[in-house]
Amino acid sequence: MVMMRCRDHEIVVVAELLEGRILPVTHEVIAFALALRGGDSRFIRMIVPGRDIQGMANELADVIGIDVIALEGDHLDPYNAEAWKMALSVLLAEWKPRYVCIPHTSRGCDFAPGLAAGIEASCITAIEGVCNREGLITFTRSIFNGKVMMQVASDADMTVLTVLPGVFKAEEKFSTFPDHKEGRVEVVRVPEVLQKTRVLGMIRAEERDLDLSIADVIVSAGRGIGHEENLALIRQLAGLFLKSAVGCSRTVCDRGWLGYKHQIGLTGKTVSPKLYIACGISGAIQHVAGMSGSKYVVAVNKDPGAAIFQVADVGIVEDLTIFIPLVIDLSRTDPHSPA
Amino acid sequence: MMKILVCIKQVLDPDCPVRIHSSGKWIEPDSHGLYRMNRFDEFALEEALRLREAFPGTWVDALSVGPERAARTIRRALDLGADEGIHILLDDERYRMPWETASRIAAYAGNKRYDLILAGVMAEDDMQGQVGPMVAEIMGYSSATAVMSEKLIPDDNRIYVERELEGGHREAFTLTLPALLSVQSGINRPRYPTLSHVLRARSQKLITITAKTWNPPAPRDHIVCLVEPAPVKSSVFLSGSPLEKAEKLVKILRENAWL
Numbered sequence: 001m002v003m004m005r006c007r008d009h010e011i012v013v014v015a016e017l018l019e020g021r022i023l024p025v026t027h028e029v030i031a032f033a034l035a036l037r038g039g040d041s042r043f044i045r046m047i048v049p050g051r052d053i054q055g056m057a058n059e060l061a062d063v064i065g066i067d068v069i070a071l072e073g074d075h076l077d078p079y080n081a082e083a084w085k086m087a088l089s090v091l092l093a094e095w096k097p098r099y100v101c102i103p104h105t106s107r108g109c110d111f112a113p114g115l116a117a118g119i120e121a122s123c124i125t126a127i128e129g130v131c132n133r134e135g136l137i138t139f140t141r142s143i144f145n146g147k148v149m150m151q152v153a154s155d156a157d158m159t160v161l162t163v164l165p166g167v168f169k170a171e172e173k174f175s176t177f178p179d180h181k182e183g184r185v186e187v188v189r190v191p192e193v194l195q196k197t198r199v200l201g202m203i204r205a206e207e208r209d210l211d212l213s214i215a216d217v218i219v220s221a222g223r224g225i226g227h228e229e230n231l232a233l234i235r236q237l238a239g240l241f242l243k244s245a246v247g248c249s250r251t252v253c254d255r256g257w258l259g260y261k262h263q264i265g266l267t268g269k270t271v272s273p274k275l276y277i278a279c280g281i282s283g284a285i286q287h288v289a290g291m292s293g294s295k296y297v298v299a300v301n302k303d304p305g306a307a308i309f310q311v312a313d314v315g316i317v318e319d320l321t322i323f324i325p326l327v328i329d330l331s332r333t334d335p336h337s338p339a
Numbered sequence: 340m341m342k343i344l345v346c347i348k349q350v351l352d353p354d355c356p357v358r359i360h361s362s363g364k365w366i367e368p369d370s371h372g373l374y375r376m377n378r379f380d381e382f383a384l385e386e387a388l389r390l391r392e393a394f395p396g397t398w399v400d401a402l403s404v405g406p407e408r409a410a411r412t413i414r415r416a417l418d419l420g421a422d423e424g425i426h427i428l429l430d431d432e433r434y435r436m437p438w439e440t441a442s443r444i445a446a447y448a449g450n451k452r453y454d455l456i457l458a459g460v461m462a463e464d465d466m467q468g469q470v471g472p473m474v475a476e477i478m479g480y481s482s483a484t485a486v487m488s489e490k491l492i493p494d495d496n497r498i499y500v501e502r503e504l505e506g507g508h509r510e511a512f513t514l515t516l517p518a519l520l521s522v523q524s525g526i527n528r529p530r531y532p533t534l535s536h537v538l539r540a541r542s543q544k545l546i547t548i549t550a551k552t553w554n555p556p557a558p559r560d561h562i563v564c565l566v567e568p569a570p571v572k573s574s575v576f577l578s579g580s581p582l583e584k585a586e587k588l589v590k591i592l593r594e595n596a597w598l
Binding site for chain 2: 078079080081082085105106107109110111112113114115116117118120121122123124125126133136138141142143144145146147148149150151152153154155156159196197198199200201202203204205216217223224240241250251253254256260261263266267268269274275282284285292296297298299303305307309310311312313314315316317318319322323326327329330331
């Protein structure tokens with residue numbers, strides 16, 4: 001079925017599409033693949049699964065200069081885990097690349113582990129770094145809400161990797177490769193087979209609160225605020241600033257303390273305010289991914305080991321129910337009057 | 340009668356101090372016993388219990404792969420209302436990679452004819468998010484992860500699911516049963532144990548499967564080491580009494596003209 005047999009394509013990148021467009025996260029995964037292969041694009045090829053995607057595949061191959069497989073099938077668009085796993089596993093079982101790189105997005109996380117299980121590959125998820133330890137390639141990922149990092153190595157011939165968004169910077173211009181050339185494109189058609197999964201389509205999120213995206217200052221609450229009543233403190237603190245808004249981590253939404261439109265992080269909103277005050281937030285990568293673009297970060301948490309302190313400019317180890325009222329009081333006094 | 344299996348994991352509370360074990364391969368076991376059910380699995384168990392309420396006669400098994408201490412978390416599942424607790428007992432505190440855990444669960448569940456398997460979207464300790472979809476693959480079940488809503492279609496052998504995408508969007512599918520769903524946090528509000536369940540669970544024995552029952556699955560990957568994270572920014576910790584810290588912070592906020 002596959003014409004273009006390339007033993008030297010050691011790394012395969014699976015593109016992420018939404019409604020017929022390649023998502024930018026795909027370029028980050030290409031950047032990761034390049035880091036993994038010492039910047040040599042000749043060893044990388046991309047698979048774009050979908051319908052009527054040859055044009056897009058041509059464009060990608062031109063711009064990025066790597067070989068692209070347009071994996072064509074009516075049942076591959078919209079996304080369907082079962083169909084994707086089946087179509088990809090046929091190709092991968094034949095090519096046997098060393099690495100299959102997939103974005104660590106909702107969909108990437110949905111099909112990567114099953115794909116790996118089916119092709120006898122290792123699976124390593126949410127990768128933030130790669131290093132070569134005396135010839136042993138290890139992948140770094142966060143555990144325990146980012147308090148500890150785990151370095152994992154594969155023992156299998158093939159390894160499926162999901163790459164955390166926002167870590168590897170996409171190249172501005174891929175044409176800077178020393179060996180830049182146009183990539184080749186091949187179309188592989190996948191026959192539709194009877195499926196147990198039927199796609200019903202997307203359900204759009206309710207309109208988001210615009211406050212978070214335009215705020216200069218965001219005061220954010222995490223599980224560490226302890227009780228719903230303590231949200232009043234967070235609101236008062238936010239109220240001290242002009243153009244401010246209240247955000248939160250996922251747990252706060254899950255408990256019903258704030259609506260999901262306030263959620264900041266991988267599955268919520270990405271923000272980059274001038275000042276971000278994290279109150280009782282542990283700093284799991286899922287949250288940090290949504291706020292790491294903040295210009296200045298203040299973190300208040302009574303756990304000195306909380307991972308949020310790794311991304312903070314200023315850290316305060318304190319019980320926020322004691323600390324925040326003090327800040328509110330002090331900020332209301334005239335700084336020029338003698339205390 | 341519908342049979343549901345819920346996969347639960349016992350984790351060390353990530354809010355506790357976490358120390359790397361001297362072997363460098365996992366963390367120090369906690370002597371104070373600050374282990375509890377993975378929160379994401381609490382949502383999965385709650386979803387199973389709600390399905391049993393909606394479809395009386397449904398049977399709910401709760402299963403965990405773990406060392407002896409994991410029995411306490413399985414008992415917690417019984418307290419919450421699971422019908423049966425299954426413990427796949429590990430001999431030691433060594434960390435197992437997701438593939439090894441998934442293989443053990445699939446080996447147990449393989450001939451049990453579960454209509455539905457539920458799991459949390461990931462574990463709070465290793466944050467892998469792999470065991471659920473791997474179990475589905477090994478068993479040939481259809482699957483969906485990050486499920487935010489699910490509805491059984493009676494007499495149709497299918498289940499309707501909505502899974503969460505970035506930015507709060509969702510995508511909807513129907514899956515033919517048997518299926519495995521890994522549920523996202525926030526799908527429901529987990530309940531508290533009721534006295535009647537607690538009393539019943541007290542005398543109930545767990546089904547314990549020892550490690551020797553099957554050959555151990557061949558690992559496909561391993562932990563090289565655990566390390567402390569390197570700070571991304573060189574953060575300054577404010578020192579002093581709470582009041583002194585507050586004064587320092589207000590000064591910083593004023594210097595930057597935020598206040």
